[in-house]
Amino acid sequence: MIKGKPGKMTRGVTKETLDGISMDFFTKLSEGLLKGKFNFTPTRRIWIPKGLGKTGERPLSIASPRDKIVQKAIALILETIYEPNLSENSHGFRPKRGVHTALKQLHIQGGTYTWVINGDISKCFYKIPHEKIMKLLSQHITCHRTLELIKKSLINPAMLGNKIIPSHQSTPQGSIVSPVLSNIVLHELDSFCDNLKKSFDIGRAIKVNPKYHSLGSS
Numbered sequence: 001m002i003k004g005k006p007g008k009m010t011r012g013v014t015k016e017t018l019d020g021i022s023m024d025f026f027t028k029l030s031e032g033l034l035k036g037k038f039n040f041t042p043t044r045r046i047w048i049p050k051g052l053g054k055t056g057e058r059p060l061s062i063a064s065p066r067d068k069i070v071q072k073a074i075a076l077i078l079e080t081i082y083e084p085n086l087s088e089n090s091h092g093f094r095p096k097r098g099v100h101t102a103l104k105q106l107h108i109q110g111g112t113y114t115w116v117i118n119g120d121i122s123k124c125f126y127k128i129p130h131e132k133i134m135k136l137l138s139q140h141i142t143c144h145r146t147l148e149l150i151k152k153s154l155i156n157p158a159m160l161g162n163k164i165i166p167s168h169q170s171t172p173q174g175s176i177v178s179p180v181l182s183n184i185v186l187h188e189l190d191s192f193c194d195n196l197k198k199s200f201d202i203g204r205a206i207k208v209n210p211k212y213h214s215l216g217s218s
Contacts, residue, residue: 002068012064013044013159021066029070036145038152040067043172045158045165059126061158061172071176074150078180081140086183087190093179112206121186125178126170128185130154133171136184153177 003018032038043061050058063071079095086094091102134151141147153175158165171178 002065002072012062012067013042014064016064016066018065025066033070033149034145036148038070038149040070040152040156042164043156043158043174045160059158059173061174063175068176070149071153074146074153074177075180077146078177078184082180082184082187086187087194089194090183090187090190093183114206124186125173125182128171128182129169133181133185136188150177150181 029038041064043063046060046062047057048060050056083095089105091097091099091105130151133154134147137147137150154171155167156172157167158172171181
């Protein structure tokens with residue numbers, strides 16, 4: 001799953017690749033994980049343009065290809081635990097979901113919307129506190145080795161040239177685990193909005209706007 005995607009093969013701070021990887025590597029890796037001795041290699045920090053229509057740059061953390069194997073394993077486990085319980089209104093960074101499924105939902109349900117909020121969470125990945133992430137994870141995960149491993153991935157520093165950049169908060173942009181972790185945190189916002197919407201959904205029919213009704217009568 002890692003080797004099949006060219007972008008996942010980009011080197012980190014070391015020159016190691018997936019070439020020459022063997023079952024012996026996985027055996028030693030699993031032993032290290034079970035004993036809690038595995039440590040991530042610092043990521044390589046680069047800056048890339050923010051994207052179409054946006055100015056400025058954003059930081060991207062590139063892990064070594066072999067560390068990405070562990071990241072992918074963590075992501076698969078978290079998806080298995082949390083994916084069935086995420087909101088049906090959530091479409092970002094989820095299996096078999098994306099822009100098209102979001103547009104389909106709007107096409108089917110959008111005709112009944114009376115108002116819409118257009119928002120953007122500024123620097124979402126960079127501002128999520130590690131304490132918030134770990135608190136939410138500990139509600140469903142009891143394995144201390146798993147929680148410890150995820151915490152290691154969060155606090156893993158980055159290197160920009162010879163400068164070490166510590167990680168005190170955020171889910172690193174570029175980490176395979178980050179999209180899943182952000183969805184777990186943002187599920188709290190989805191749940192809040194779902195409950196808020198229910199408090200407005202009162203009655204059997206949509207209330208007619210008096211102004212619209214008066215214009216129609218005339």
